[in-house]
Amino acid sequence: MTKKYYNLVAGLREYTFGGDHKGFDAAVIKAEILQELSKRDVATVKFFYSCYDIENVIALRQGNARFSTLGNIAAEELEEQLKNPTGFPRGIAEIISSYCKPEEEVQDKAMTKEEDQEQDDKEEEEKKQVKEEPEDDGTPPPFERVVNEAYYNGLNKSRGRFLSKWGDFERTLKNICAAIIARKNNLPVAETVIGKGKIVDILNSNPAPDFGLRGENEWIDRLLSIMEIQNLMEREQKIDLLRWDMIEEIFVYDFFNIGRYFNIDRIVCYLIKANIIDRWARLDPAIGSMMFQKLIDELKIPEKESSDADETPPAEEGS
Numbered sequence: 001m002t003k004k005y006y007n008l009v010a011g012l013r014e015y016t017f018g019g020d021h022k023g024f025d026a027a028v029i030k031a032e033i034l035q036e037l038s039k040r041d042v043a044t045v046k047f048f049y050s051c052y053d054i055e056n057v058i059a060l061r062q063g064n065a066r067f068s069t070l071g072n073i074a075a076e077e078l079e080e081q082l083k084n085p086t087g088f089p090r091g092i093a094e095i096i097s098s099y100c101k102p103e104e105e106v107q108d109k110a111m112t113k114e115e116d117q118e119q120d121d122k123e124e125e126e127k128k129q130v131k132e133e134p135e136d137d138g139t140p141p142p143f144e145r146v147v148n149e150a151y152y153n154g155l156n157k158s159r160g161r162f163l164s165k166w167g168d169f170e171r172t173l174k175n176i177c178a179a180i181i182a183r184k185n186n187l188p189v190a191e192t193v194i195g196k197g198k199i200v201d202i203l204n205s206n207p208a209p210d211f212g213l214r215g216e217n218e219w220i221d222r223l224l225s226i227m228e229i230q231n232l233m234e235r236e237q238k239i240d241l242l243r244w245d246m247i248e249e250i251f252v253y254d255f256f257n258i259g260r261y262f263n264i265d266r267i268v269c270y271l272i273k274a275n276i277i278d279r280w281a282r283l284d285p286a287i288g289s290m291m292f293q294k295l296i297d298e299l300k301i302p303e304k305e306s307s308d309a310d311e312t313p314p315a316e317e318g319s
Contacts (some may be wrong), residue, residue, distance in 0.1 A: 004262040012270050022260045026278035027069045030271060041264045044160055046072050046090055048268060049312035054059050054147055057082065057096065061143065070275060099143045141156045142191075165250050165270070170243075172199050173223060177239070179203040179211065180227050219246060234285070240276050247272055 030049065052071035056078055057065045067075050072089045082100040085093040134296055140146075155167025171194055178192040190204050199213070206212040213220050222242055229235040231285045 002263045003038045003041060005036065005264070006262050007269060008033070009262050009266050012267075024278055024281040025069075026271075026274040029274050031069065031272065033267060037264070037267070042160070044163065044264060045268065045271065047158070048163060048271075049090060050089055050244060051148075051151055053078075053088065054092065054151055057100075057147070059285075061155070070278070089154060091154060092147060095147045095150055097145075099140075099146070131206055145191075145194055145241055160268065163268055164224060164249055166247070166268075169219075169246055169250065171195055171244070172220075173239070175200060175203060176211075176213065176220065176223055177227060180224075219249075229306050237280070237284075244273060244276060315317065 006253050015152050020179055030045070034045060037045065049070060049072055052068040053073050055272070056067055056073070056075075058077055060082070067078075073081055081087050082096060085096040085100075088096060126210055147316065152167050154173045156162045158167070176199070179189045180209075182189045182192045189300040193200050193203050202213060210224050215221065219242060223239070224243065226235055229238065247269050251265060285289045
């Protein structure tokens, strides 16, 4: 059975934020919420937040000092995690292990290849015999694409209906943005998009300025219009507002069909919005303030659920 969090969801409305919202800290909110969740739901939320750990790993590998505190892994532990990624979900950990091997291990492997030239020649001959496959120079795909694809595949398999659908939306949004930017800069679209599917196939093959996506659905039409905005800050703000609206659209669809207002899906909705607020509180306090007020205004329990919540909540189900 899915665990219900009557008191926690009702209590989310009690977060207050004054002035221009300086000091808003989504990491603190996340930590407080995690303390109230079942073990299984903690794992779900931590997997969602592993995207920030991935961003931090990518930055570290690039020599960038940027670090997001929203991840599960502390800054002082990150470098060690590259050697032994026990803090990452299994699929992501395997990729990190493969791409981030210690230098001496890579050198040993290179020496082994040199000493085993005969085996290399045999493998090369086998590749040539498979004519239907494209020529491969042996270079692995970029770490960023592979690890992010593993992340979105993991979201797609999530227990939570909302998180699975959110992952599909977020990946598609990022793919469309990346494809538009790549085309404007005369870069190969195929090297920027993540995963597979109908939209990815269209982005890789359609030469139209809008990739033939206009009319696909309302939110994609809205995104295509947003991407025409030249001012970077304004464009990023409107993309996050699109995200905000889609959080509610995805959740409300599930709520009215299966009535999951008090389960982990609602909490994940709240956390995603808190992350958006946190970002804009740092970039533009006025926008962060406006988004925080939207969050408070939208955290209203539906009438039927509210009347039930006014009564003594039933005992929470086990995980």
